[in-house]
Amino acid sequence: MKKDEIHMRKAFKEAECASEEDEVPVGAVIVHEGKIIAKAHNQVERLCDPTAHAEIIAITQAATYLKSKWLQNCTLYVTIEPCSMCAGALVLSRIKRVVFGAFDPKTGAFGSQVDINKFKLNHKIKVKKGVLESDCGQLISTFFKNKRKKKV
Numbered sequence: 001m002k003k004d005e006i007h008m009r010k011a012f013k014e015a016e017c018a019s020e021e022d023e024v025p026v027g028a029v030i031v032h033e034g035k036i037i038a039k040a041h042n043q044v045e046r047l048c049d050p051t052a053h054a055e056i057i058a059i060t061q062a063a064t065y066l067k068s069k070w071l072q073n074c075t076l077y078v079t080i081e082p083c084s085m086c087a088g089a090l091v092l093s094r095i096k097r098v099v100f101g102a103f104d105p106k107t108g109a110f111g112s113q114v115d116i117n118k119f120k121l122n123h124k125i126k127v128k129k130g131v132l133e134s135d136c137g138q139l140i141s142t143f144f145k146n147k148r149k150k151k152v
Contacts, residue, residue: 004099007031007077008132012101014041014054015079015139021046025143028054028078030062030071030095037074038062054078055086059093071095079136081108081129087116090125097126101136 007029014027018041030038038061043052055078062071075097082090082100087109090098098110109116110127117124 003034004077004128004131007036007075008079008099008101008136010036010039011054011077011079012132012135012139014039015136018042018054019139019143025139026054026078026080028058028076030058030074030076032062032066032071032074037065051085053083053086055082056089059089059095063093069093075099077131079132080104080140081110081112083107084109084114084116091116091121091123094123095125097128099128099131101130101132102140103129103133103137 010029011027014029015025018027019025023042023045027041029036038058040054040057040061042054043057044050055076058076062074063069071093074095076090076095077099079101081102081104082098100110103112105112107113
């Protein structure tokens with residue numbers, strides 16, 4: 001199995017934890033020099049905080065671990081395409097690379113709605129799209145399908 005898939009599976013486990021907590025199932029891990037230094041899942045509901053996305057929490061953990069605001073030699077693995085808030089935070093962190101699973105046609109900021117790398121910002125991020133796309137997409141689709149059933 002390729003290293004991107006191995007790390008995405010770790011992010012997927014985080015997304016499953018989010019789902020079990022009735023959070024939108026998004027999981028993220030950050031890898032530095034082959035080692036996972038941060039892992040997180042959405043905690044928006046738990047913390048009553050709209051910024052408590054998996055990516056934001058993982059960025060904070062990684063920066064604390066590295067004792068640096070820069071994540072220059074790090075890769076973020078996340079189960080769904082980051083939104084514009086998270087993409088902006090990733091640019092500010094100077095993360096080297098983002099690998100995501102499923103595309104987010106409603107809010108994705110790495111090509112689906114906008115592409116953060118097309119703006120004239122001071123940092124560009126290498127992006128790999130669609131790793132374990134089917135599994136990641138199915139998890140989030142099932143979550144929202146079940147949410148809609150509960151409302152009926």
